Amino acid sequence: MLNAQSTQIARSRLLAIMAFLSGLSLLPFAPSPSLYAQNLDARAIAFAVQQQLVQAIEKSEKSVVAISKIKTKRQQIQSRIPAPFGLDPNQGLNLSQDPKNLNFIPNEFGAGVLIPDPTGQNRVLILTNYHLTEGGPVAGKKTNPENRIFVHAANQLGFYAELIAADPRSDLAVLTPAKGLPNRSTRALSPIKYGNTEAIRKGQFVIALGNPYAIARDGSPSASWGIVSNFHRYPVPIFKNFLNQELDKEETLHHFGTLLQVDTHLDLGTSGGALLDLDGNLIGVTTSLAALEGYEKSTGFAIPIDQATLRIINSLAAGMEPEYGFLGIHPLTIEQSQARHLFTRNTVLLEPYYVVAKSVKPHSPAQLAGMLPDDLILSIEGQKLTRDFDLMREVGKAGAGKEVKLQILRGKKPRELTLTVKLGKWPVADDEGIVQTQFHHPLWRGLRVDYPTARKKYTFSPFSYPPAVVVTHVAPESPAQQAGLKEGNFISHFNDQAVRLPDSFYQEAQKANNSPVTLQLLDGRKVILSPQEAIKKQ
Structure with missing residues (x-):
């Protein structure tokens, strides 16, 4: 559906391109008859661009769905947005309670x-x-x-959906149909193709598909x-110290500058939509959340589908919590004179x-790799750093357990060193938000x-990095509960073997077979964990 304003915008943009291309044909080239004979046909080029847009949209529009979020209990919705077309859920004008009916207002x-589906199971994933x-x-x-979630797909196919996993730090989630769909319907739901975000440049044409209002x-x-307006944008300015940023539940990875800025018209309702290149491939997920946080309505942002985002998406599709990297230092941006x-x-x-390491936490991944206070951090994985947010963004995107190379400058007689750091895990603040x-x-x-x-x-407060693993869950009536273990306990040794990473703990667990094991806690206590079979016999 098109309104008059959208039609006028599209027409003015096409005329602008035609005018631009016409200008190209009139540039004062050197007086060569062969060049004059090859003057560009601006109108033909404009229509070629138009055809490319049409083909890209036709290729991918059936892979983009509308989503309605439906309150299970009727309540007033406090809305800060205008309600064009009468789409105000508080007016009581819903002519239907059936989300498949076009008169239904979500x-x-x-x-x-x-x-x-990255797991190869051919599931329907959204x-x-x-x-x-x-x-x-x-x-x-x-x-x-x-809430209930209803998906409106192509050919007026509709179904309720449920979450496989969701992550507030990336503001991404993956849905699947709540009930199995007929094979005919499943075949009609074709997944989109990913594009190459490494080649994105400022000024590149992009297409947004969404569900405005x-x-x-x-x-x-x-x-x-x-077009793509810029890279590494921030949704809102933040002025907090590093450790608070790292641990604050209101902050996401995008507050460290991950977003694409685009000048496409992204009204509310375009959150979760597709940002396409001219080949119709997915290069970003649009979001109108930034507009809610104080920016102009016309400013658009998108989460780029780069390798780091694909890692997050694959974790969510597998039903797992995405993990983000953590150094365990307090970095600080300093001016050249301070350096x-x-x-x-x-x-x-x-x-x-x-970027300087103001402090390095004991037992942290950074300290284990040899980083010292006052080290100047020049780059990570070859990417130059100009401020602490750059370091935070790249460390977080790399993921927990990933080895990264840091180029540093150290000492009164400075020398460049390369440190290989095996990253820890960014602390999750919004524990309840993760699905x-x-x-x-x-x-x-x-x-x-x-x-x-x-x-x-x-x-701990003040923050420290324990040389241990933390217990995050104890099942009722299990050997762990019988031994007195509780959530939040830190385990430093497994049968006298130091364990600092979950992988190390589970490697030791595999060696134990059905034997009792001794776990030493960080406070010095020791507990004996019996096999499950021994508990059942009791």
Whole structure:
């Protein structure tokens, strides 16, 4: 559906391109008859661009769905947005309670993208924004959710969906149909193809497909187009110290500058939509959340589908919590003059800003790799750093357990060093916000452990990095519970073998077979964990 304003915008943009291309044909080239004979036909080129847009939209529009979020209990919706077309859920004008009926007005709305199943199971998977699905039903759980989620697909196919996994830090979630769909319907739901975000440049044409103001409830997403305006954008300014940023539940990975800025028209309801290149391939997930946080309505943002985002998507599709990297230092952005005070005067420091390790936490991944306070961190994995947010972003994107190379400058007689750091895990602040239906590690004797910084609620104040793993779950009536273990306990040794990583713990657990084991806690206590069979016999 098109309104008059959208039609006028599209027409003006096409005329602008034609005028631009016409200008190209009139540039004062050297007076060569052969060049004059090859003057560009601006109108033909404009129509070629138009045809490319049409083909790209036709290729991928059936892979973009509209999403309706429906409150299970009727309540007033506090909305900060205008309600065009009468789409105000508080007016009581709903002519239907059936979400398949076009007269149905959802409480909240957005879009989603059908994606390939990375596990090879050929499931129907829908990628969307976390904030659009918050409070929705979770696969395998029988609790009454706060909201129901309805998906409007192409050819007016509609179905209820549930969460496989959701992650507030990336603002991404993956849905699947709540009930099995007929094979005919499944075949009609074709997943989108991923594009190459490494080649994205400023000024590149992009296409956005979404569900502005719930207008795509018939399964036909609305299209807009524009250019990539910038990279590494921040949704809102933040002025907090590093450790608070790392541990604050309100902050996401995107607050460290991950977003694409585009000049496409992204109204509310385009959250979770597709950002396409001119080949119709997915290069980003659009979000209108930034507009809610104080930016102009016309400013658009998208989460780029790069390798780091694909890692997150694959974790969510597997039902697991995505894990983010953690160094365990307090970095600080300093000016060139401040950096020169740390080194001898003849040191060549040409950049206006640098990142310095103000402090390094004992037992942290950074300290284990040999990092010292006052080290100047020049780059990570070959990418130059100009501020602490750059370091935070790249460390977080790399993921827990990943080895990264840091180039540093050290000493009064400075020398460049390369440190290889095996990253820890960024502490999860919003524990309740994470949705997962699978876990990275199974229960072992009723026990599940994770990185010592896995959850903010288990960390110490002031912050420190324990040389241990933390207990995140104890099953009722299990050997772990019988031994007196509780969530938040830190385990430093397994049968006298030091364990600092969950992988190390589970490797030792495999060696134990059915034998009793001795676990030493960080406070010095020791507990004996019997096999499950021994508990059953008792």
